[in-house]
Every structure is written in structure tokens, then in C-alpha cells.
Amino acid sequence: xxTATATSHNELSKALGYIGVWIKKIPPVYxxxxxxxxxxxxxxxxxxxxxxxxxxxIMQNIVVRSVALGIVxxxxxxxIIGASIDLSVAYTISIxxxxxxxxxxxxxxxxxxxxxxVFIIGAAIGIVNGVAITKLKVNPFIATLGTSLIIKxxxxxxxxxxxxxxxxxxxxxxxxxxxxIPVSIIILFLTxxxxxxxxxxxxxxxxxxxxxxNAEVARLSGVRTDRVLIGAHIICSMTAVLAGLFLVxxxxxxxxxxxxxxxxxxxxxxxxVIGGTALSGGKGGVWSTLGGVLIFGVLETLFNxxxxxPYLKTVFQGAIIVMAVASYTIRSKKEAA
Amino acid sequence: xxxxxxxxxxxxxxxxxPTVEVQHISKRFPGVVALDDVSLQFYPGEIHAVxxxxxxxxxxxxxxxxxxxxxxxxxxxxxxxKVSFSHPREAQLKxxxxxxxxxxLLPERTxxxxxxxxxxxxxxxxxxxxxxxxxxxVVLKELGVEKMISPTAQVSSLSVAEQQLVEIAKxxxxxxxxxxxxxxxxxxxxxxxxxxxDLVGRLKQRGMSVIFISHRLKEVFDIADKITVMxxxxxxxxxxxxxxxxxxxxxxxxxxxxxxxxxPLGTPEDFGEVVLKVKDAxxxxxxxxxxxxxxxxxxxxxxxxxxxxxELAQALFGVVPFKSGTMELHGKAIAxxxxxxxIRHKIGxxxxxxxxxxxxxxxxxxxxxLLTVRAVRFLFGLILKDGTPSSRRLVPMLGKQVDIRTxxxxxxxxxxxxxNQQKVVLAKWLASDADVFIFDEPTRGIDVESKASIHDMIxxxxxxxxxxxxxxxxxxxxxxxxDRILVMADRxxxxxxxxxxxxxxxxxxxxxxxxxxxxxxxxxxxxx
Numbered sequence: 001x002x003t004a005t006a007t008s009h010n011e012l013s014k015a016l017g018y019i020g021v022w023i024k025k026i027p028p029v030y031x032x033x034x035x036x037x038x039x040x041x042x043x044x045x046x047x048x049x050x051x052x053x054x055x056x057x058i059m060q061n062i063v064v065r066s067v068a069l070g071i072v073x074x075x076x077x078x079x080i081i082g083a084s085i086d087l088s089v090a091y092t093i094s095i096x097x098x099x100x101x102x103x104x105x106x107x108x109x110x111x112x113x114x115x116x117x118v119f120i121i122g123a124a125i126g127i128v129n130g131v132a133i134t135k136l137k138v139n140p141f142i143a144t145l146g147t148s149l150i151i152k153x154x155x156x157x158x159x160x161x162x163x164x165x166x167x168x169x170x171x172x173x174x175x176x177x178x179x180x181i182p183v184s185i186i187i188l189f190l191t192x193x194x195x196x197x198x199x200x201x202x203x204x205x206x207x208x209x210x211x212x213x214n215a216e217v218a219r220l221s222g223v224r225t226d227r228v229l230i231g232a233h234i235i236c237s238m239t240a241v242l243a244g245l246f247l248v249x250x251x252x253x254x255x256x257x258x259x260x261x262x263x264x265x266x267x268x269x270x271x272x273v274i275g276g277t278a279l280s281g282g283k284g285g286v287w288s289t290l291g292g293v294l295i296f297g298v299l300e301t302l303f304n305x306x307x308x309x310p311y312l313k314t315v316f317q318g319a320i321i322v323m324a325v326a327s328y329t330i331r332s333k334k335e336a337a
Numbered sequence: 338x339x340x341x342x343x344x345x346x347x348x349x350x351x352x353x354x355p356t357v358e359v360q361h362i363s364k365r366f367p368g369v370v371a372l373d374d375v376s377l378q379f380y381p382g383e384i385h386a387v388x389x390x391x392x393x394x395x396x397x398x399x400x401x402x403x404x405x406x407x408x409x410x411x412x413x414x415x416x417x418x419k420v421s422f423s424h425p426r427e428a429q430l431k432x433x434x435x436x437x438x439x440x441x442l443l444p445e446r447t448x449x450x451x452x453x454x455x456x457x458x459x460x461x462x463x464x465x466x467x468x469x470x471x472x473x474x475v476v477l478k479e480l481g482v483e484k485m486i487s488p489t490a491q492v493s494s495l496s497v498a499e500q501q502l503v504e505i506a507k508x509x510x511x512x513x514x515x516x517x518x519x520x521x522x523x524x525x526x527x528x529x530x531x532x533x534x535d536l537v538g539r540l541k542q543r544g545m546s547v548i549f550i551s552h553r554l555k556e557v558f559d560i561a562d563k564i565t566v567m568x569x570x571x572x573x574x575x576x577x578x579x580x581x582x583x584x585x586x587x588x589x590x591x592x593x594x595x596x597x598x599x600x601p602l603g604t605p606e607d608f609g610e611v612v613l614k615v616k617d618a619x620x621x622x623x624x625x626x627x628x629x630x631x632x633x634x635x636x637x638x639x640x641x642x643x644x645x646x647x648e649l650a651q652a653l654f655g656v657v658p659f660k661s662g663t664m665e666l667h668g669k670a671i672a673x674x675x676x677x678x679x680i681r682h683k684i685g686x687x688x689x690x691x692x693x694x695x696x697x698x699x700x701x702x703x704x705x706x707l708l709t710v711r712a713v714r715f716l717f718g719l720i721l722k723d724g725t726p727s728s729r730r731l732v733p734m735l736g737k738q739v740d741i742r743t744x745x746x747x748x749x750x751x752x753x754x755x756x757n758q759q760k761v762v763l764a765k766w767l768a769s770d771a772d773v774f775i776f777d778e779p780t781r782g783i784d785v786e787s788k789a790s791i792h793d794m795i796x797x798x799x800x801x802x803x804x805x806x807x808x809x810x811x812x813x814x815x816x817x818x819x820d821r822i823l824v825m826a827d828r829x830x831x832x833x834x835x836x837x838x839x840x841x842x843x844x845x846x847x848x849x850x851x852x853x854x855x856x857x858x859x860x861x862x863x864x865x
Binding site: 202204206207209210213216218220282283 | 442
């Protein structure tokens with residue numbers, strides 16, 4: 001009898017132990033997400049009698065609003081883990097939107113050509129960024145700011161307004177559903193999963209953490225550091241292209257301001273950092289970045305529906321960035337001590 | 338002398354081929370001959386310690402053997418075969434691994450990821466984590482530490498000693514035949530050192546050549562089979578441990594005359610009352626520090642790397658403050674919790690690392706000189722107290738005082754020589770009216786001429802009634818400048834020695850031997 005209770009007690013504590021291990025594995029950003037969500041619920045009760053959170057599709061809305069940012073943030077996380085950064089994603093999104101829509105001109109037959117063309121452009125931007133940083137040794141901030149300005153200039157010189165249009169079939173990307181689930185959400189989760197596989201399950205990922213953690217150590221261990229970082233930049237630009245395609249399918253026609261208006265450059269960096277990826281590199285992951293993106297999604301949805309002054313939203317975003325990063329720093333200091 | 342030494346070595350297995358052999362290796366750096374015609378053999382199953390003072394050329398030799406430097410002349414033989422390494426990676430693949438004092442690990446990654454970085458087991462780019470962890474366990478088992486260290490543990494969660502084991506595991510995983518360790522015990526506690534020694538013993542039994550560089554003679558005598566002494570880039574002697582006494586080794590390490598002019602030491606009239614009194618002070622690094630500093634004296638602080646010298650200066654200046662114990666300044670109890678507090682108490686700190694802590698290299702001389710004054714005196718230059726010379730007059734005055742050679746005080750400090758930069762740092766503290774000066778390695782990396790003028794300046798400060806605490810790793814400097822000498826070992830004060838003590842006495846105290854050993858040892862007594 002006593003032994004039986006002892007075993008069941010053991011099993012219970014074992015099970016609790018497993019749960020504990022699991023909880024530890026969840027990136028801390030998701031606790032922030034829950035907090036923000038709860039705070040949003042309270043705000044909703046006070047200001048709108050709970051109208052917003054009563055909507056059964058609230059969760060789905062939040063995620064749909066996060067799709068474009070989420071896709072870019074995956075790429076941004078990769079380069080930041082490699083101790084680099086990419087400020088050119090916003091204009092990469094813009095050039096994708098206008099170029100794809102311009103090539104398609106509403107013709108379904110031209111969709112594949114357009115997609116291939118914009119991915120080639122994206123790859124080229126990634127290579128330019130990566131080579132400038134690794135071979136020409138330009139500080140990543142400056143290098144990508146430079147490419148960003150170059151792309152901006154090219155777009156503004158060529159297009160001034162909505163350009164071309166996408167065929168009806170292409171809108172499936174932005175508005176279609178598979179069963180009850182929007183296609184866009186599936187694409188977001190696929191992107192995050194691919195990012196995770198790259199980081200956690202490939203040599204490339206292991207080397208990228210090495211390059212970001214200590215490039216010299218990685219180099220002395222035989223890692224081809226330049227190649228790894230150029231690869232990360234190519235992937236990052238590709239995610240921006242994917243986000244651009246998603247946005248143009250929603251807007252039905254490409255506009256040159258779609259990237260900068262969405263602040264995809266700074267927001268993708270912010271959400272990566274909120275997720276817990278250190279700007280100094282070598283540490284972090286894409287699932288935690290998704291947490292940061294969803295926090296921004298909650299704020300976006302909430303403030304949009306409440307109809308409050310949208311600038312108030314950025315106040316909250318700023319506060320959350322600072323609080324999140326401060327909490328990580330304090331935590332890691334405690335661990336060190 | 339070298340020939341005699343070589344003949345006296347009786348190798349137990351002379352027929353055995355050395356694992357590594359270097360012949361007539363020379364290496365110059367601008368202005369210094371780091372290695373001068375060094376030839377040395379390392380045999381399998383042997384623990385070979387290389388000892389010498391700072392700048393003796395030990396590290397340079399190891400870096401050449403491990404491919405980080407290429408020699409100007411000479412050859413390296415690996416298992417009898419002539420080799421030349423253009424990259425550390427090449428040496429590693431051929432079986433020569435080196436572990437540096439600062440770790441080369443990725444703290445945020447797991448043990449297995451660190452061991453196999455750049456060589457991860459994979460299929461078509463897909464990481465085989467399971468195989469990698471299994472292989473890591475195999476390597477850790479070889480070291481007998483598989484129960485202590487899990488391959489999936491994050492490196493930052495390990496202790497310093499455990500991280501060192503990971504470094505060794507990484508080296509072993511390259512099938513190393515030669516393992517070079519640069520000051521492996523510098524950061525370890527006593528029990529950790531024992532653990533490391535055990536491990537090194539086991540590697541030796543497996544026929545590996547273990548080479549280690551150390552300052553700590555006690556440990557050298559605990560584990561080494563052979564000892565090579567280097568000095569000023571030359572090989573002095575290689576001996577079997579059992580044939581020598583520590584004092585003899587110390588003599589070979591330091592046996593030289595002082596070849597540098599120092600100003601005369603202070604006289605009893607110069608010394609005034611106790612300015613700074615520290616009692617039983619400890620922090621996370623230092624333990625039970627007690628000493629007194631008098632007006633007008635230079636109190637030298639000697640000790641090996643890692644003995645806590647720099648940490649003492651940082652504690653006194655509030656960078657890493659003392660947490661317990663008492664500090665009195667001019668008879669009043671004070672607590673220095675931050676550098677700005679220290680500056681207000683008129684303590685100046687000339688740091689060891691001039692580039693990162695001492696100067697703002699892109700700022701002109703003028704601004705550098707006024708940095709501390711501006712920090713403590715609000716709006717200096719706009720609002721001036723009576724009697725304070727304006728910055729326009731202060732800067733040339735300071736420049737004259739420290740004898741700086743420059744055409745303009747608007748020149749950026751980065752364009753000055755090391756000696757002149759150090760003078761700028763000095764001027765900065767003179768400007769702040771400090772009456773206690775802490776110098777940490779005041780003449781490191783400075784040409785001989787400037788060295789002498791900085792020594793003169795330090796002595797001049799004491800003539801003005803300033804109390805000086807001078808930390809240095811150069812024993813001639815300690816002996817030439819100090820009115821009293823504190824010796825640190827293991828993050829505590831090991832003892833105090835009078836002015837003009839001999840290098841041997843200081844070294845013995847600093848390496849953990851008592852003062853009595855020095856007195857008894859015939860070799861040490863026979864010097865000078």
C-alpha cells in the first residue's frame with residue numbers, strides 16, 4: 001500500500017517534472033504575450049464592453065494581421081543571430097510588391113514569371129548585403145541602410161503610385177482558406193517552421209550561431225564564416241520578398257510605400273529582440289520571434305478595433321520593447337551570478 | 338650553458354621519437370626579438386612545463402607550434418616529418434591542439450555543439466544531433482568526465498573548470514597527439530586544479546605530449562616531468578623535474594641584472610602619515626586585504642597574472658568595490674562604491690589597459706586632460722571657482738608638468754606614441770588634484786625612454802606628498818621603484834617585503850612558497 005502510494009507519488013512528481021521542463025522550454029516572450037493579451041481584454045472591457053474579445057475570430061484576426069511582419073521577422077532573426085542586421089527589408093518588400101504587380105498586369109499566366117523575377121531580385125539584394133558586410137567589411141547597419149536607400153531611389157524614380165494589378169487567382173494567397181484556416185496563416189507557420197529547421201536542424205544553423213556567437217572561434221573551428229553570413233542575408237531578403245508577395249495579393253496592386261508604411265524594417269528588428277534574440281548575436285530562435293510578432297499583432301488588432309489614436313499603439317510598442325529587453329538582461333545577469 | 342643543459346637530460350627512452358620538435362626557431366616582432374634560435378623536443382607520454390617571466394617568449398613559441406604564428410626561421414617536425422602550418426586549423430587536424438587562457442567557446446551553445454563546431458555530423462546538411470551528442474559522450478568518456486558534463490548542457494551554465502574540460506574535450510576530439518595549455522590553472526580553484534592535474538596525468542598515460550605554460554611553480558613541480566626555462570626569447574635550460582629545486586628554476590627565470598635607470602627611492606623624510614588604510618577588505622574576487630599607504634611613498638604591488646593585482650586596483654577605485662572590511666582615507670572611514678566617488682575622494686587610477694580604459698583616443702589631448710575635472714566639477718570652463726586656472730591655462734601647464742611632446746594640444750590622442758598617451762592619462766589625474774594615485778602597469782608597451790620619464794614622474798609625485806600604489810608585473814620595475822612591496826598570490830596578500838628585495842624573494846612568495854624557502858635555498862642566496 002505504502003509502496004503503491006509512493007510510486008504514484010513518484011510518478012506524479014515525475015510528470016510534474018516533465019511539465020516543468022516543458023514550461024522552461026517555452027520562450028519567456030509567450031508569458032509576455034499572455035500578459036499583453038489579458039491587459040488587452042481588460043482594456044476592451046473598460047472601453048468597448050468586451051465587444052472585441054467576444055468575436056470568436058479574434059485569435060485568427062490577430063494572427064492574420066501578423067503574417068507579413070512574421071514572415072520578415074523570421075529572416076531578420078536569422079541575420080541577427082548571425083550578429084548582423086538587415087535594414088533593407090522594408091524596401092525589399094516594396095520593390096517586390098510593385099515589380100510583381102507590374103509584371104502580372106492581371107494576367108494569371110504571368111504569375112510564375114513574376115514570382116521567379118522577384119525572388120531573383122531578393123536573392124540579389126541579399127547577396128549585395130552579405131558581400132558588403134563580409135568581404136567589404138562594411139558595418140551591417142550601414143551596408144543594409146545603403147542598399148535600402150538604393151532600392152528606395154530606384155522605386156521612387158520608376159513608380160509613383162499603384163502599379164499593375166494581380167489576377168484574381170493570386171488573391172488566394174492573401175484571402176483564401178483551406179478548410180477553416182486562412183492560407184496566409186499556414187504560410188506564416190510554414191515559414192517559421194522552415195526557419196526553425198534551418199537553425200536547429202542543419203549545419204548551416206549551427207554555423208550561424210557560431211558566427212554570431214564569436215566569429216573568430218567559428219573561423220578557427222573551420223567554419224566558412226563569410227558564406228554562412230551571406231547565406232543568412234539571402235534568406236532574409238527572400239522572406240522579405242515572400243512578405244511582399246503576400247501584401248500585394250491582399251492589396252491587389254503594388255504600391256511603392258507598402259514596405260516603409262508598415263515599418264517592416266524596425267518592427268522586424270523590434271519583434272526579434274522582444275522574442276529574446278540578442279542583437280549581439282549567437283543566441284535566439286524564430287519561435288520566440290513569433291511571440292514578439294504576436295504581441296505586436298494583439299496591439300495592432302486591439303487599437304484598430306477600439307478606434308483609439310493609432311499613435312498610442314506605438315507608445316505601447318516602445319514600452320514593451322524596453323521592458324522585454326530589460327527583463328532578459330536582468331534574468332541573464334541573475335543566472336550568471 | 339645551453340649545451341651543458343642538453344647533455345644533462347637523461348631521457349628514459351632515447352630511442353623514442355619526439356612527438357614534436359622545433360629546431361632553431363626565431364621570431365621577431367617590430368622592435369623585439371620574441372624568440373631567438375630555440376630548439377626543443379617534446380616526447381610522447383610526457384608532461385613538459387615551459388616557464389619564464391612575462392615576455393620570455395613562451396606564448397610565442399606555443400603559438401608557432403599551433404599554427405597561429407609562422408616563424409621567421411627554423412623548422413617544426415611532427416613525428417619526424419617536417420611541417421609548416423599556415424592556420425591553427427591545419428595544426429589541429431595534424432594533432433596539435435592548443436587551449437588558450439581565454440576560452441574559445443560559444444557560451445550560448447551546448448557542449449556537443451562546441452566540441453564539433455565546424456565538423457558537425459550531418460546528412461546532406463541536415464544536422465544529426467543524436468549522433469553528435471553520442472560522439473560527444475564518447476569524447477567526454479575518454480576524459481572520464483561524462484558524469485560531470487552532459488553533451489546537451491549549455492556552456493554558460495558550466496563552471497570555469499568544466500568549461501576548460503570542454504576545451505580539452507574539443508582538443509581531444511581532433512585526435513590530438515600534442516596538447517598545449519596556456520596557463521590552464523589561472524582561473525581555477527584548488528580542487529579544480531587537482532581535477533585538471535588528474536586529467537592531465539591520464540592523457541599522459543595515453544601517450545600524449547602535454548605541454549603547459551605556467552607561472553605557478555608549485556603546480557609545475559606537482560605535475561611536470563620536464564621543465565624548460567625561457568628568458569628574453571632564449572631557451573635557458575631543459576631539465577628533469579626531479580633533478581632541480583624550485584629556487585634554482587626561479588634563479589634561471591629571473592637571473593639578470595637591472596639594466597634600467599630608476600630614480601632614487603624615497604627617504605624616511607619623504608614619508609608622512611598614513612593616507613589610506615584598508616582592513617580585512619573582501620569582495621567577490623579578493624579575500625581579506627589589509628594594508629596601509631603612506632604619504633610620499635611608492636607602494637609596489639607584485640604578483641603573478643591572476644593573483645588579483647588588477648582587481649585590487651579596481652576595488653580601491655570602486656570599479657568592483659569591496660563588499661566587506663573597512664577603508665580609511667586621511668583617518669576618516671569611507672566607502673568607495675563607484676569610480677566617481679573615488680575621484681571625489683581624490684583617488685586617481687591610471688589603468689592597465691590604456692586603450693580601452695585610459696584615453697578617449699579620438700578626442701584631442703586637451704579634452705582628455707580635462708576629462709576627470711569636468712566629471713567632478715560641474716560646468717568646468719564656464720563657471721570657475723576662485724583660484725582655479727582656466728582650462729586655457731591649465732592644459733599647457735599640465736602639458737609642461739608631464740613633459741608631453743606634441744605640436745598642438747588639439748591633436749587627437751590616437752596619433753601619440755604609447756609613452757605620450759600615458760602622459761596624457763597622468764595629466765588627466767594631475768588636473769583633478771588627486772592625492773592618492775593607483776598605477777596599474779604604468780609602463781606596459783612603452784619605449785625605454787618614456788619609461789624612464791614616467792618613472793621620474795611617479796617619483797616626483799611622491800615628492801609632492803602624493804601616495805602612490807603601483808601595480809606591475811615587471812619585477813625590475815617593482816624593485817626599482819618601490820619603497821615597500823606587497824606581494825599578492827591567490828587573490829590575497831601573501832606578504833610584504835622591504836625596499837630592494839630580490840626578485841627571487843618576490844617570485845617565491847608570489848608562487849606560493851613561503852619566505853623561509855627563499856632564505857634557505859642556496860641558489861637564491863647565491864644571486865647578485
